[in-house]
Amino acid sequence: MHQDSTNEGTPNEKKTTKNRSEVLYNIEQKLKLLPDLPGCYLMRNANDTIIYVGKAKNLRNRVRSYFRGAHDAKTTKLVSEIDHFETIITNSDKEALILEINLIQEYKPIYNIRLKDSTMYPYLKITKEEDPQLIITNEVKKDGGTYFGPFPNVYAATSTQQLLHRAYPLRRCAKNEKRACFYYHLGQCIGPCDHKVEQAEYDAQIENIKKFFAGNVDSIKNDLRSKMDTAAEKLDFEQAADYRDQISYIEKTIERQVIMSQDYDNMDVFGYTLDRGWLSIQTFMLRQGSILKRKAAIFPSYNNPEEEVTTYIARFYKEESQLMPKAVLVPSDVDNHLLNEYLEVPVSTPLRGKKRSLLELCEKNSRIALDEKFRLIEMSERKTLGAIDELSDALNIPQANYIESFDHSNIQGSNAVSGMVVYRDGKPEKKNYRKFKIKTVEGANEFASTQEVIRRRYTRLLREEKQLPDLILMDGGKIQIRAARDVLENELGITIPVAGMVKDDKHKTAALMDGYSEEIIPLEPTSQVFHFLQRVQDEVHRYAISYHRNVRSKSQFGSILDSIEGVGPKTRTKLLKHFKNLQRMKEADIEEYRHIGVPQPTAERIIETLNDEEKLQSK
Structure with a gap:
């Protein structure tokens, strides 16, 4: 702002x-x-x-x-x-x-859902190039490559990649290798670094990799067993143990997934729930027979929910570059025919069996996620609305939904400023925060500073016929409260409830002072209103201090530059706009000054003056 x-x-x-x-x-x-x-x-x-x-x-x-x-x-x-x-x-x-x-x-309209809110899962990819590689990637692109996955994590993808490097190696070396690479000697590179590899040899390896991901793991297991036996006969037990671990990985991970995938082949399942104007969509991604990834999306519904879900599913694959599954399961009221035509994969609604159970499970999760959101909203409302209800009860006022809070900041009366923060329904409304530079008060005069700020703020609201707050909170005691009441009642002729946030010896809100009776209202440290007032006090103090530092920095900036020959008001403004602070000016070179139109002799004097100032401060 x-x-x-x-x-x-x-x-x-x-x-x-x-x-x-x-x-x-x-x-x-x-x-x-x-x-x-x-x-x-x-x-x-x-x-x-x-x-x-x-x-x-x-x-x-x-x-x-x-x-x-x-x-x-x-x-x-x-x-x-x-x-x-x-x-x-x-x-x-x-x-x-x-x-x-x-x-x-x-x-990217603000009322349409944003889809990109999660990290992609890793895939294995056979690249489309003269000497293809098997690499790990987080993006699925239409680049001619062959993708496998997604995998639940990088470790699983890396383990499978290492296994395939040993069993069906492709290129692992860089294209500019002049001699056989290290991996070629280990049998984990097909060898374009050593000799010309024919396309037919690549095609055979790629076909083996595809069969592996299709569940045909017997050949690779038999090959590994043969290598393990040979290594054991040669007493190379370390190598034999490595082959054993690879076989164990296949049996525990790959084969188990293949068995499960007989019932749950690679597919995505979508379920949704609509309640109180909110749409909750759950997505289950099943790969190699298990639920690999679950994605939840909750957003306001402005359209026919069935059509919004249809659009969401279509965007899910286009915008997130998801690898298309073999099938998609959706609720019966989603447009199966349209999605089938758009996605070019089978889209259906199962009526019975395990797939129906999966769809119902997905829908159940969408309901649970939405219920959880509503509970969090209710908890947030209790935290905010409950706190302001307690505040209005404590002060015996009708309501405290719209609050304006003030705090002053200065150093021995210099660069005096005030900050005002706004809370509506217990939440900060930052677009309506305001800053005030004290104009009519000399030195540190808390009473007069408060009068000036209150006078300027509410004279303007009255003149513009804008809403007045339900409550004014002063970050101080009797002095600020009396100053505010004096201006409101005696000068402006209006009555707005005023209260003070009384602080302890650690400058933290500890109690509340009624602005009219000036009685101290104790607050339970565990109450919602206590924590709410602490948040308000911290926020208004932060806002006022930040503004004061900014004003003080500009003041120091100007006072030092005013003493330098050749720096007038226009040059000072130019320097402030470009460099922002004195430290940046001191570190800049002459060329940067010349670039913004400051002559070299003036630039040299500025840098010399700033360095001399630093030396004086360090003594």
């Missing part, structure tokens, strides 16, 4: 001259022109920013639904920000889905 140092700041937002009734009238006229066709709609705010993108089989019915009837709070907030909309007609629902995904990717 931009803040003028000499006045209360006002958020610098783009204004619109249209009122809401005019907006709704224009929307209503445009709704009459909507076609009964598939396509996408783009909702824009008053600044012409796209805030939501959706698709519909019937644009007329879908878009009109936003402006008809009652909605939950989430959708109501979205609709309240819509200034105008536009539509794009498509030939089919599939085209609408593709267009919707592309528009969301391009514009």
Whole structure:
């Protein structure tokens, strides 16, 4: 937020001259022109920013639904920000889905869900090049490579990679090797560093790797057993133990997965729950017969939930570059046909058996995740709303939903400033914080400083006919409370409850002072209101101190530069804007000064003066 140092700041937002009734009238006229066709709609705010993108089989019915009837709070907030909309007609629902995904990717509307919120799992990849390699990667790209996975962790991917390097080696050396590499001598590189490797030899190794991942592990186990026996006969027990460990890894990991995958082949399962305007989607990724990865997404629902889930699944594979499974399981009300057409893999809803159980398990997890979110919201509300209820009860005032809190900061009266923080419904509202540079008070005068700040703040609110707070909290005792009341009652003729946050010897809030009776109200250290007031006190103190440091730094900056020949007001402003602080100026070279238009002799004097100042301070 931009803040003028000499006045209360006002958020610098783009204004619109249209009122809401005019907006709704224009929307209503445009709704009459909507076609009964598939396509996408783009909702824009008053600044012409796209805030939501959706698709519909019937644009007329879908878009009109936003402006008809009652909605939950989430959708109501979205609709309240819509200034105008536009539509794009498509030939089919599939085209609408593709267009919707592309528009969301391009514009990233604030009301559409963000998908990229988790780290990708590792894959093994056979690269598409003249001498292919088997590498570990976290990204699946359409680059012609062959991917296997994902694996549950890097260790599992690395273990499998090392096993395949020994059994079916591809290139491990760099392309610029001039002689046989170390891995070639170990039998773990196919040898392009030593000789020309024919494509047929690569193809045979790649086919063996594919068979391995398809579950055909007998040949590699037999080969390893033969090598283990040979090593044991040669009394090379260390090598024999290595082969034994590889066989054990195959039996414990690979074969177990192959057995399980007879029931659960590589597939992804999606389940969802809609409640109180929130949509919870769970994704199970099954690979090699086990649930490798579970992804949860919870976001507000502004559209038909079945269509939102359909779009989510399509975006899941496009935006996260997921390796396509062999099949996808979805709830019955999701558009199977459309997803099948778009993803080009079988999409179905099982009605019985183990796959049905998996789908129900996924849906159950989505319900549990949503219930957990609601419980956390309720806990947060108890922590905030409960605390302000306790605060209003303690002060015997109607409510304390909107609070403004003030604190002063100065050093022996110099560079005196004040900071104001705002709490609404128990949560900080940082966009409405304000900074004040004390203008009418000389020296450290807490009473007069408080009067000036209260006078400036609430004279402005009254003049602009803005909402007054339910409570003013002063980060101090009787002096600040009496100063605030004097201005509010005797100068402005308004009554706003005032209270003081009384601190202990560690400068932490310990009690509350009623601003009218001036009685101390003790607070239980375990109560929610006690912790709430501590948060407010810490925040307003931090905000005031930060502003004071900034003002003091600029003051010091100016006082030192004013004594240097050749540095006038324009040059000082230029230096402050570019370097920000004296330390940066001292460390800069002459060329950097010349780059911003400061002559070399002046730059030399600045650097010399700053170095002399540092020497004086160090003595």
